[in-house]
Amino acid sequence: xxxxxxxxxxxxxxxxxxxxxxxxxxxxxxxxxxxxxxxxxxxxxxxxxxxxxxxxxxxxxxxxxxxxxxxxxxxxxxxxxxxxxxxxxxxxxxxxxxxxxxxxxxxxxxxxxxxxxxxxxxxxxxxxxxxxxxxxxxxxxxxxxxxxxxxxxxxxxxxxxxxxxxxxxxxxxxxxxxxxxxxxxxxxxxxxxxxxxxxxxxxxxxxxxxxxxxxxxxxxxxxxxxxxxxxxxxxxxxxxxxxxxxxxxxxxxxxxxxxxxxxxxxxxxxxxxxxxxxxxxxxxxxxxxxxxxxxxxxxxxxxxxxxxxxxxxxxxxxxxxxxxxxxxxxx
Amino acid sequence: xxxxxxxxxxxxxxxxxxxxxxxxxxxxxxxxxxxxxxxxxxxxxxxxxxxxxxxxxxxxxxxxxxxxxxxxxxxxxxxxxxxxxxxxxxxxxxxxxxxxxxxxxxxxxxxxxxxxxxxxxxxxxxxxxxxxxxxxxxxxxxxxxxxxxxxxxxxxxxxxxxxxxxxxxxxxxxxxxxxxxxxxxxxxxxxxxxxxxxxxxxxxxxxxxxxxxxxxxxxxxxxxxxxxxxxxxxxxxxxxxxxxxxxxxxxxx
Numbered sequence: 099x100x101x102x103x104x105x106x107x108x109x110x111x112x113x114x115x116x117x118x119x120x121x122x123x124x125x126x127x128x129x130x131x132x133x134x135x136x137x138x139x140x141x142x143x144x145x146x147x148x149x150x151x152x153x154x155x156x157x158x159x160x161x162x163x164x165x166x167x168x169x170x171x172x173x174x175x176x177x178x179x180x181x182x183x184x185x186x187x188x189x190x191x192x193x194x195x196x197x198x199x200x201x202x203x204x205x206x207x208x209x210x211x212x213x214x215x216x217x218x219x220x221x222x223x224x225x226x227x228x229x230x231x232x233x234x235x236x237x238x239x240x241x242x243x244x245x246x247x248x249x250x251x252x253x254x255x256x257x258x259x260x261x262x263x264x265x266x267x268x269x270x271x272x273x274x275x276x277x278x279x280x281x282x283x284x285x286x287x288x289x290x291x292x293x294x295x296x297x298x299x300x301x302x303x304x305x306x307x308x309x310x311x312x313x314x315x316x317x318x319x320x321x322x323x324x325x326x327x328x329x330x331x332x333x334x335x336x337x338x339x340x341x342x343x344x345x346x347x348x349x350x351x352x353x354x355x356x357x358x359x360x361x362x363x364x365x366x367x368x369x370x371x372x373x374x375x376x377x378x379x380x381x382x383x384x385x386x387x388x389x390x391x392x393x394x395x396x397x398x399x400x401x402x403x404x405x406x407x408x409x410x411x412x413x414x415x416x417x418x419x420x421x422x423x424x425x426x427x428x429x
Numbered sequence: 430x431x432x433x434x435x436x437x438x439x440x441x442x443x444x445x446x447x448x449x450x451x452x453x454x455x456x457x458x459x460x461x462x463x464x465x466x467x468x469x470x471x472x473x474x475x476x477x478x479x480x481x482x483x484x485x486x487x488x489x490x491x492x493x494x495x496x497x498x499x500x501x502x503x504x505x506x507x508x509x510x511x512x513x514x515x516x517x518x519x520x521x522x523x524x525x526x527x528x529x530x531x532x533x534x535x536x537x538x539x540x541x542x543x544x545x546x547x548x549x550x551x552x553x554x555x556x557x558x559x560x561x562x563x564x565x566x567x568x569x570x571x572x573x574x575x576x577x578x579x580x581x582x583x584x585x586x587x588x589x590x591x592x593x594x595x596x597x598x599x600x601x602x603x604x605x606x607x608x609x610x611x612x613x614x615x616x617x618x619x620x621x622x623x624x625x626x627x628x629x630x631x632x633x634x635x636x637x638x639x640x641x642x643x644x645x646x647x648x649x650x651x652x653x654x655x656x657x658x659x660x661x662x663x664x665x666x667x668x669x670x671x672x673x674x675x676x677x678x679x680x681x682x
Contacts (some may be wrong), residue, residue, distance in 0.1 A: 114544075194608075284541050287541030288531060288536060288541060290541070295517045295528050298517045298519060301479065303511055304499040305499055305508070306503050306532065306595055307501075308500060308531050316538050
């Protein structure tokens with residue numbers, strides 16, 4: 099019998115190697131460059147990468163966009179904060195509990211919305227995002243209302259509080275990289291294959307005895323937990339949450355990140371988050387005008403590069419190189 | 430093994446299928462023929478669970494499958510190929526066939542995300558199964574090609590390999606010879622006989638009478654959504670009702 103190389107196996111190995119190299123680089127960074135404000139910025143990159151990776155997993159595999167990643171970021175942030183502040187639960191445990199809450203809510207939404215074979219996910223999750231935002235603003239006895247919550251405790255590891263940027267950096271980045279590795283593995287696995295197939299023809303997947311709806315719900319739950327985890331990490335780093343944490347605008351920012359880094363590539367999501375965070379931090383000091391600028395940029399990107407800016411540029415450069423190569427051979 | 434009793438399907442006021450009963454014997458190739466609009470594809474959609482019958486029941490090995498979801502019917506041992514080949518175009522040929530055997534493996538989101546070693550063993554076994562069926566249909570060399578690169582005829586064979594990989598007891602084939610020339614049709618006939626030789630039952634719709642006559646063990650004739658005749662190819666060819674209703678109309682055309 100003919101034997102054929104099994105791509106998924108090699109891909110998992112390549113993923114592990116690339117991710118390890120990346121992890122080594124990120125962990126070495128503060129020891130090479132020393133402490134500095136840049137570590138604080140990079141902590142935010144690690145945090146914001148989580149909802150972006152989650153959304154990238156969803157859009158890259160199932161081809162759907164959700165507007166609920168801001169809401170789940172908020173649920174992760176508020177959930178863990180409320181458990182830690184009001185009930186005195188250890189932040190690490192409250193973070194894990196908050197993810198179960200996020201997963202349960204995402205599963206409930208998914209079970210209702212994703213059984214329908216259509217593109218209602220974006221609209222249904224938009225309504226959910228609005229509900230969560232209102233709930234956070236109005237349920238002030240628990241959430242602190244418009245004032246938000248302060249005094250959210252940092253994580254503690256072996257009796258040491260994670261308060262310095264460097265300590266947080268050295269804990270958060272490994273977490274984010276582990277989640278990236280998880281997402282990469284998932285996308286080359288049988289689950290990823292089933293989701294890519296569902297994207298092309300859900301009825302055919304069903305006809306093969308596979309419950310397509312369960313996979314769609316599953317990836318939505320996993321994707322939402324990425325956002326929820328980001329929210330929890332955020333709350334225990336900055337120490338306060340307000341209704342602006344994970345607002346609808348935040349959800350749209352995350353979509354913008356994917357428009358930049360590519361809708362179907364996980365590394366692209368990471369690059370997109372890094373670029374947007376750095377732009378915010380160092381270049382775009384013009385506050386409210388920024389949104390107009392980014393909004394127009396988003397529309398332009400979507401028109402020219404529907405798969406995302408970076409993949410579009412890579413394709414352009416790639417075809418340019420191939421063309422150049424062909425010209426060179428002819429010459 | 431596969432049996433339909435008093436099967437009916439109407440779309441609003443339009444009756445697509447009315448009071449159709451038949452049996453398919455295990456290990457046989459059974460053909461469903463009839464003029465356009467006779468309800469053949471509707472019958473397949475009812476068996477596969479894409480549509481739910483308005484009346485009647487379908488049983489597989491004595492168990493009622495009508496009314497189950499399409500995925501439950503797929504898992505019960507019925508696979509199909511489509512008039513227009515429905516491969517997953519952006520996936521590789523091997524991946525297409527691996528999806529046929531997908532339901533036998535267990536690894537879920539967490540095991541796959543963690544890359545646990547049993548998930549890799551599962552994948553290797555599944556890949557071996559896929560390779561076996563790609564060999565069976567003669568497409569082994571195309572395994573790592575993207576499915577959309579293959580010709581429509583080849584895509585049809587990918588569908589067949591995928592259906593075999595589901596471990597189906599019955600395969601429904603909707604006009605598999607459409608668009609094939611004589612040589613290709615003969616090759617397809619050989620393949621369908623090979624499928625039967627593995628113990629899988631085949632239910633096949635086609636318009637090529639020569640093709641049907643050469644491979645079918647039994648033929649069911651539908652006309653305007655109703656049972657018209659059933660029997661061996663010889664009986665069908667000799668039946669006056671069939672000649673009047675169907676074969677005659679083809680000659681008129």
